[in-house]
Amino acid sequence: MNNKTSIKLILASSSAYRRELLSRLHIPFISISPDIDENPLQKESAEETALRLAIRKAKHVSVSNPGYTIIGADQICSCDGRQIGKSGSFENAKKQLQLISGKKVLFISAISITNGKDTLSSIVTTECKFRILSDTSIDYYLQKEKPYDTAGSVKMEKLGITLVEYIKSDDPTAILGLPLIKLTDFLIKLNIIPTK
Template sequence: MTERPPLILGSTSRYRREMLQRLRLPFDVQSPQVDETPGASEAPSALALRLALAKANEVAARFPHAAVIGSDQVADLAGRPIGKPGDHARATEQLRAMRGQAVVFQTAVAVVCLAKQYEASALVPVTVRFRDLSDAEIEHYLRAEQPYDCAGSAKSEALGIALLRAIESDDPTALVGLPLIKTCELLRGAGVDPLIA
C-alpha cells in the first residue's frame, strides 16, 4: 500500500474548509495566488473549471507531494456570471435580478498531486429556483445574513433557504461551494480515501 499524500485545501473560503472537515481527514489550508478575472466572454462553467484547476495547480507547485484541492463557484444567470457581491447594494441588485429565476451555480473542483502526476477536475452544476421575492424579503434576508462573500448572495445553509423554491443537483453539498461526492471521487484517484485510515 502506498503512503497517503498530505492533503491541502487551496482556498481561503471558510465554507469550503467547513465542508472538507466533514470528511474527517487531516488537511492544511493554503491561499492560492490566482487572478480570478473572467476572460472576455468566458462562460460561467468554463470560468469555474479554469479557476478550480488554477488554484489547485498553483498550490501544488509549492507542495508537490500533497494532494491539493482547488474549487470555485460562479453563479450563472442566463449565461451571465454573478460573483460575490462584496457589499449590501450589490447583493440587493443581485437578488432582485434573480428573483423568480432559475440560477445555475457552477461549482468546480480539481485535485492535483504533482508527485503522482495526477490531475483531475469536475463540474457539478446546481440549479436553484428562486421565489419571486419582495424587496422587503430581500432586505430582511440581507440584514440577517450579510452574505456578501457568497456567489450570488445566496447562503442556502442558513436563512437563505427561505429565498428558494427548489434546489436540483446530484450533490447537495455543491451549493455550499465544495461538492463532496465528486471531491471524494477525485481524492480516491490521488490516493486519499476518506473511508480508509
C-alpha cells in the same frame, strides 16, 4: 505550517465554508489561500470560468508544495447567461437578488485535485428556482446574513434556503461550494481515501 509533515492534503482556499465541508470527511488537511486573479476572461462561459479557476488554484498551490495533494474549487452563479460573482456589499447584493428573483439560476461548482503528476477535474451544476423576492424580504435577508462573500449573495446553508422554491443537484453539498461526492471519487482514485 509546522504540522505539515503529517498532512498530505491541502485545500487551496481561504473559504470557511469549504473548510467546514472538507472537515466532514475526517481527513487531516490545511488551507492555503491561492491568491490568484479570479476575474472571468472575455467571452468565457460560467462553466469555463469555474473550471479554469479551480484548476489554477490547485496548480498554483501545488507549485510551492511538492509532495502534497491539492484541492482547488470555485463556484460561479449564472442567471440568463450572465455570470454573478461575490457582491462585496449590501448594494451589490441587493441588485443581484433583484436580478435572480423569480428565476432559475445555475450554481456551477468546479473542483480540481492534483498531486503534481495527475490532475482530476469536474463540474457539478445545481439548478435553483428562486421565489419572487420583495425588496423587504431581500433587505431582511441581507441584514441577517450579510452574504457578500458568496456567489450570487446566497448562503444556502443558512437563511438563503428561504429564498428558493427548489434545488436540483446530483450532490447536495455542491451548492455550498465543495461537491463532496465528486471530491470523494477523486480522493479514492488518488488513494487518499482507502476503499479496503
